[in-house]
Amino acid sequence: MSYNVAIFWDVENVKPSSSANLFIQGLWDYSEGLGRVVSSYAYADWSMLAYKQLGPSLASLHFNMIHVPFRGRRRDKNSADMHLTNDCLDLLRFQSHIDVFLLLTGDSDFRPLVMNLKKAGKITHIVCDIKNASNDLLRLADSFTDYRDMFPSEEEDSFEDTTDENTGKRAITTAYSKEYWFERLAETASILHKEKKGTDPGNVKISMKKLNQGFDEKSLGYKRWGDFIASASRAGYINMEYDDKQSAIIPGRQFSQETGSLQIALKTLVETLTEMDGRARQPEFHRYAVVSSKLRDKGINTKTLGFSQFKKFISSAEARGLVETQVEKLASFVKRL
Numbered sequence: 001m002s003y004n005v006a007i008f009w010d011v012e013n014v015k016p017s018s019s020a021n022l023f024i025q026g027l028w029d030y031s032e033g034l035g036r037v038v039s040s041y042a043y044a045d046w047s048m049l050a051y052k053q054l055g056p057s058l059a060s061l062h063f064n065m066i067h068v069p070f071r072g073r074r075r076d077k078n079s080a081d082m083h084l085t086n087d088c089l090d091l092l093r094f095q096s097h098i099d100v101f102l103l104l105t106g107d108s109d110f111r112p113l114v115m116n117l118k119k120a121g122k123i124t125h126i127v128c129d130i131k132n133a134s135n136d137l138l139r140l141a142d143s144f145t146d147y148r149d150m151f152p153s154e155e156e157d158s159f160e161d162t163t164d165e166n167t168g169k170r171a172i173t174t175a176y177s178k179e180y181w182f183e184r185l186a187e188t189a190s191i192l193h194k195e196k197k198g199t200d201p202g203n204v205k206i207s208m209k210k211l212n213q214g215f216d217e218k219s220l221g222y223k224r225w226g227d228f229i230a231s232a233s234r235a236g237y238i239n240m241e242y243d244d245k246q247s248a249i250i251p252g253r254q255f256s257q258e259t260g261s262l263q264i265a266l267k268t269l270v271e272t273l274t275e276m277d278g279r280a281r282q283p284e285f286h287r288y289a290v291v292s293s294k295l296r297d298k299g300i301n302t303k304t305l306g307f308s309q310f311k312k313f314i315s316s317a318e319a320r321g322l323v324e325t326q327v328e329k330l331a332s333f334v335k336r337l
């Protein structure tokens with residue numbers, strides 16, 4: 001079955017810092033992977049130089065470019081939100097043949113919109129900046145992905161992720177042990193605890209999938225998220241704490257923040273980038289291909305950690321606040337933070 005897809009892009013909320021035209025083409029390719037694109041909208045102050053240069057690429061793909069002017073130095077956020085929401089709901093009402101709504105935003109203010117789309121039986125996908133997207137928004141969507149995944153990769157996949165044809169969600173392969181993913185669950189709870197954020201099961205679920213894009217507990221044989229949590233608890237990787245209001249996940253005795261396989265790889269990545277910086281006063285950007293080669297020389301194979309591409313490993317490090325990335329033309333670069 002081929003789905004009809006509509007795109008709504010809040011450009012101010014999801015704005016690539018470089019190689020925006022490559023991002024737009026990658027976004028279009030991603031959208032066509034979900035179905036046939038029949039409507040597309042982008043919202044920004046198109047008089048601004050930073051956004052004006054996107055015009056030719058968007059026009060070539062027949063985007064409706066909705067002008068949302070800045071007032072002084074700030075965008076009228078409420079106006080942009082209302083424009084996008086109203087246009088989306090109009091499409092829902094008058095073009096019922098649209099099956100999939102792809103939203104480019106991480107703003108929690110769009111939760112009511114996503115809820116309305118779901119009530120109408122529509123599929124919702126979100127492309128966002130994983131580092132600051134609202135967990136409450138992502139929890140409502142059928143799937144979400146980081147905008148950096150829209151950029152083309154310098155490398156070829158050595159294996160393909162399986163894909164759920166109904167939601168477009170990429171399921172992680174079962175070649176990686178349950179214990180590995182129990183570690184990731186405990187790590188997520190540990191990170192949230194250090195950041196003084198909620199560790200209730202729902203928030204941990206979204207945060208874990210932000211840190212480990214493509215993870216799906218169902219691919220490990222669990223029908224529900226709660227079953228996965230219970231199994232991790234029995235194995236000693238997490239503990240559950242309860243009070244009158246909610247439950248919380250905390251790391252268990254089996255979890256080691258320093259010695260887990262992914263932790264070692266991430267630590268080695270930062271050490272390698274530091275070595276590559278040499279005597280530079282500030283961290284410098286280094287090409288993915290060079291960094292990947294140096295990590296392999298140190299015995300780090302990112303594919304054995306569940307990453308089909310090196311860039312997904314780097315995205316995981318970026319989501320953890322360890323590195324920063326940029327794309328220039330067709331080359332990808334990373335630096336330590």
